[in-house]
Amino acid sequence: MLDNYLAYPVTGTDIWYYFVCKRELWLMMRKIAPDQEDENVDIGRFLHEYYSKRGKEEIDLGSGKIDRLKKVKGKLIAQEIKKSARFRESSRFQLLFYLYQLKKMGIEATGELLFAEEKTKEKVELNDENEKQLLNAIKDIQNYVDMPVPPPPQKIKFCHKCAYREYCWAGEE
Numbered sequence: 611m612l613d614n615y616l617a618y619p620v621t622g623t624d625i626w627y628y629f630v631c632k633r634e635l636w637l638m639m640r641k642i643a644p645d646q647e648d649e650n651v652d653i654g655r656f657l658h659e660y661y662s663k664r665g666k667e668e669i670d671l672g673s674g675k676i677d678r679l680k681k682v683k684g685k686l687i688a689q690e691i692k693k694s695a696r697f698r699e700s701s702r703f704q705l706l707f708y709l710y711q712l713k714k715m716g717i718e719a720t721g722e723l724l725f726a727e728e729k730t731k732e733k734v735e736l737n738d739e740n741e742k743q744l745l746n747a748i749k750d751i752q753n754y755v756d757m758p759v760p761p762p763p764q765k766i767k768f769c770h771k772c773a774y775r776e777y778c779w780a781g782e783e
């Protein structure tokens with residue numbers, strides 16, 4: 611298994627940021643706090659607390675926490691609850707990462723993404739192709755560990771709601 615040989619233990623959160631923005635990944639890896647007043651930080655915090663209070667049992671895999679693990683007709687389903695489908699690709703790969711971690715433990719499961727705003731659900735399954743993409747991402751994340759400065763900002767559709775936008779684009783908006 612590739613990630614057993616890597617120096618930096620990649621987490622589900624790293625995977626999430628990797629597929630959103632490499633610069634954000636670098637900032638988060640160094641725990642450089644985003645703007646805590648940003649409404650997106652608040653909404654994320656609210657959702658986390660809301661679902662926690664409803665008794666949602668997180669499953670700690672060490673490399674991240676699955677929001678919920680349930681058994682339906684004898685089959686395990688790992689569920690992740692997301693604020694919206696805006697970060698669909700990141701959400702999908704983060705869940706694939708958890709399915710991969712379970713697979714390494716000998717646990718077979720499929721995944722489900724629940725998007726709170728849209729009230730929609732998406733099935734996620736590990737296959738040869740997406741597992742290869744995932745392993746490439748895990749490998750590539752190692753390149754950002756020793757990078758002394760963050761990759762330059764690149765304007766993407768997520769910038770305008772990113773909690774780092776002041777840091778990246780101060781004076782340009």
Ligand code: SF4
Pocket residue numbers: 630631632633634762763764765766768769770772773774775778779
């Ligand atoms: S503002 Fe844009 S470039 Fe900067 S970290 Fe956020 S998404 Fe990345």
